[in-house]
Amino acid sequence: MLSVHTSPLHQPGTGDAGGMNVYIVELARRLADLGIEVEIFTRATTGGLPPAVDLAPGVLVRHVDAGPYEGLAKEDLPAQLCAFTHGVMQAWAGHRPGYYDLVHSHYWLSGHVGWLAAERWGVPLVHAMHTMAKVKNAALAEGDTPEPAARVIGETQIVRAADRLIANTAEEGDELVRHYEADPRKVAVVHPGVNLDRFRPLGSTPSGEAAAQDQPRNPGHTPGTGLTAARTAARARLGLPQDALIPLFAGRIQPLKAPDILLRAVAVLLAEEPELRSRVVVPVVGGPSGTGMAKPEGLQKLAARLGIADVVRFRPPVGQDRLADWYRAASVLVMPSYSESFGLVAIEAQACGTPVLAAAVGGLPVAVRDGETGFLVEGHDPADYARMLRRFVPEPGAADPAGTLVARMGAAAARHAQSFGWDTAAARTADVYQAAMQERRRLRSAHAAHGHG
Structure with missing residues (x-):
């Protein structure tokens, strides 16, 4: 090779x-x-x-x-x-x-x-x-x-x-x-x-059984309950609030991957619903790459300009096991890329039981089942992403602190990832x-x- x-x-x-x-x-x-x-x-x-x-x-x-x-x-x-x-x-x-x-x-x-x-x-x-x-x-x-x-x-x-x-x-x-x-x-x-031994809801059986616990086989068993426990534990480990909307960006910080679209979408969402500000955390996990090297601080400056620096958390790239925890903790992984030959990150997140909000480009329509394991967005209008993010906002007092849509789509996502x-x-x-x-x-x-x- x-x-x-x-x-x-x-x-x-x-x-x-x-x-x-x-x-x-x-x-x-x-x-x-x-x-x-x-x-x-x-x-x-x-x-x-x-x-x-x-x-x-x-x-x-x-x-x-x-x-x-x-x-x-x-x-x-x-x-x-x-x-x-x-x-x-x-x-x-x-x-x-x-x-x-x-x-x-x-x-x-x-x-x-x-x-x-x-x-x-x-x-x-x-x-x-x-x-x-x-x-x-x-x-x-x-x-x-x-x-x-x-x-x-x-x-x-x-x-x-x-x-x-x-x-x-x-x-x-x-x-x-x-x-x-x-x-x-x-x-x-x-x-x-995807490495199904590494990327799975914690507490599930490695390789092949990752989503079995989320199948409603027993009377009274709620789909996604195992995922809820995994998400709760991951948020505790990473010091993230349990009842927050957590849209995650994970990957190289460069224009091609469009992390700026996520920040702009969050700014739109908070402008329309300012009461959500105390319940939104946006982790950006990754380092500058490609043409992004020219302005390594560009994304931090954009967050400040948009007035959302208080809700965005920039983290350097992490090892695969730690990355799996970020996936588990997230309400949704956001991939607004302009081009993706496949989008491995989308499958990794789904294997951990996390839905994906992605641009309908390249291999992402194969990686993500639109409306079932996440949502695909045509184009790169931040308002479209904001509208989709709003659907993932958890209802106060919901059984799953991350929201019922997250639980339902997360269970379907974990099952879908098994074929990869x-x-x-x-x-x-x-x-x-x-x-x-x-x-x-x-x-x-x-x-x-x-x-x-």
């Missing part, structure tokens, strides 16, 4: 580390469980890193020296691809011929290294875009910087070179065909997964690998036979 611009060992939610990091780590682990050994090549971003680190049994992370360790923006990485490729080839030279069976590259920068490596080694290239320049540029946030033409050209070349393209959703597969003229036969749809386990994603990815290798063998045989004739 190739992950040039972000290391699977980095903390998601800051810099360029996000859902893709989680994706690579979890997928590699589960592929190793299936007996597929994985080596992940990534760029060294600090000095003194060991050349190779065991991430898990059967998963090795290799650090490649390419460019300065720190202070190198993602936009400057294309100039380092030659050095990175050299590092990959050096590692390969130390192995017997035929050591690597297949290359799986993540994001366009890795795709260029993968293209060369796969060709050099005579193995298939499987590529996952994760995001696409043409799709991002078609839905830019106001004031955000468009992706450069060099990336568009690079992505087009990779689409042509790859043996297989993995898309997170059917819509992403269609975009590959529409925007990049991908051969539909090369495109395989594999939904990303990483084991399923890994098995389907392994099928894609198998198909790519079989086709490569078939073409080689046909070529040899033709040459012989």
